[in-house]
Amino acid sequence: MGALTDTRKRLSADHRLLPSFPPSPPPPSKKPKLAPLPFSSSLTASLPPSPSLPPNLPSSSSSSSYASAAAAPGPSSAAAASTSYSSGIPSSTPYRHRRLPPPPPLPRPIHGPHRVVRAFRLGSARSRCGGPSPSSPPPWRSLGLEQYVELVNSVAHLPPPSPSSADAPRTRVEVIAVEDAEEGKDDKEEHEEEEVKGRVVVRRTPLYKELYEASSRLRDGKLRTLQFEVRLAEKGRLGLEQLADVLPRFTPKKKEVHEPFAPLMNEDENSVDHALGSRNRRERLVVHESSNIVITREILQCLNETEWLNDEVINLYLELLKERELREPSKFLKCHFFNTFFYKKLITGGYDYKSVRRWTTKRKLGYSLIECDKIFIPIHKEVHWCLAVINIRDKKFQYLDSLGSMDMKALGILARYLVDEVKDKSGQHIDALSWKQEGVKNLPLQENGWDCGMFMLKYIDFYSRDMDLSFGQKHMCYFRRRTAREILNLRAE
Incomplete structure (x- = not known):
């Protein structure tokens, strides 16, 4: 056995x-336990x-x-x-x-130690029965050196090293600024370590130096103190900027007061009240020596409300305006102020230039009328005061009436007078008759029957300042008291 x-x-x-x-x-x-299976030719061929x-x-x-x-x-x-x-x-x-x-219908793998070829994923385990296992994946195709390098780079996600970068020293590049080529030329002399490439200025600093400087900054107590002070100053500046935005909300805006509307002081108020309210009406208050005008309390009391202005107050105020101009010539226009008797004398008997010829001699005035910017002529019409202006600077004649009326005849007479005046004093001929004759637009108008003289004086005052007529009926009470104060002080402001 x-x-x-x-x-x-x-x-x-x-x-x-x-x-x-x-x-x-x-x-x-013994009998066979399993019946033999038919053996096909295809299986034979596969063996x-x-x-x-x-x-x-x-x-x-x-x-x-x-x-x-x-x-x-x-x-x-x-x-x-x-x-x-x-x-x-x-x-x-x-x-x-x-x-x-x-034989078995399919080749069986032998359960024993065998070698598996898996180097670089180029193959798989081979069975000892002569062929690949049906459950194993198909073998990978062989890779060359270039394909292998490409595979490694794709897995690592790193660009292939360039031969030029391998030789360069390992330094850290810091981009300072992007400048023009002309600005880079000056930086070459100041900074020797900087290198200009194109339009970008770069500085190569060793890494250990940068780390050393960073660590030294962290350990420097003075530097930390300075940084704290800088942050504190920045916060303070931001706070001041916010305060500048918020402060106007709580602080009322101070209104700018123009000089023609400057309020009266307490002393001035008391002196005006005494001059306008006392019973001694014949008392002399002031005397203007250059014009020989005497102002008594009775004359000055025309500046009270509901009173008409008289010739003495108007003429003295015009004299004060002329003195104001001579005192501050750069602040006011060069003007001439005729008194209230000039126009009446000029139109006596129609038109008479000879009657007023000596009023404007250069020896008496110190200047000729043609040199002035504006000439003011008060016109009285029985119970109403108006104003005519010869505007030599703009070459036109203007008529101002607080009731809104217009008198072209008066402007024609003044144009004729200007031609005769210039011809008589300088021998020149001007075509003043062709100048424009107009009324003033947006003219402040009176709203009662007694403020026409006050409106006329304020027309002259604002035009001599070269200002627009920015007043109205509500300012007349203040203007009356201010005119009284200026006459008492013999000084126009």
Whole structure:
């Protein structure tokens, strides 16, 4: 039994090594547990050729005979196998009538240690049965050196190193500014460590120096103190800026008071009240020596409300306006102020220039009328005061009536007078008759029957300042008291 068992094991091993080895019939005492399966030609073709075939048996004949023997079960298959085997092996062997077990339908992997080739994912495990395992993935194609380098770079996400950067020293580049080429020339002399490339100025600083400076700043107590003071100053500046925006909301705006509307002081108010309210009406209050005008309390009381202005108050106020101009010539226009008797004298008997010829001599005035910017002529019409203006600067004649009326005849007479005056004093001829004659637009008008003289004086005052007529009826009470104060002080402001 021991010899027989060894022979059976050897035959079974030969059968695995040689698929064309004829199967042995089963022993008479044992039956096959599994029926043989039909063996297709495709499976035979898939099997690899065995390298241990006898030299006298061709592979085609052995495979065909083995396939026919496996396909026909029973004695006929065994006879056919013995016939095919007898051609190459002697028939006198005692095991020619025994059948070997049928081969497995699919090659099975041997559960033993085997080598797996997985270097660089170029292959997989190979089975010892002659082919790749159906469950294993298909082998990768072989990669060249360039493909391998490309694969490594794609995994690392790093650009390939350039040969020029390998030789350069490892320094940190700090971009300072982007400047023009002309500005970079001056920086070369001041900073030797800077390098100009195109339009970008870069500075190469070693990394250890930068780290050392950063650490020294952190340890420097004075520097931390300065940084704190800088932050504190910035917060203070921001607070002041916000305060500048908020402060006007709580602080009322101070109204700018023009000089023609400057309020009176308490002392001035008391002196005006005393001058306008006392019972001694013949008392002399002031005397203007250059014009020889004497102002008594009775004359000054015309500045009270509901009173008409008289000639003495108007003429003295015009004299004060002329003195104001001579005192501050840069602040006021160069003007001439005729008194209230000039126009009456001029139109006596129609038009008489000779009656007023000596009123404007240069020896008496110190200047000629043609040199003035504006000439003011008060016109009294029985119970109403008006104003005529010869505007030499703008070459036009203007008429101002607080009741809104217009007198073209008076402007024509004044144009004729200007022509005769210039011809008499300088021998020149001007075409004043062609100048424009107009009324003033947006003229402040009186709203009662007694403020016409006060409106006329304020027309003269504002025009001599070269200002617009920015007043109205509501200011007349203040203007009356201010005129009284200026006459008492003999000084117009």
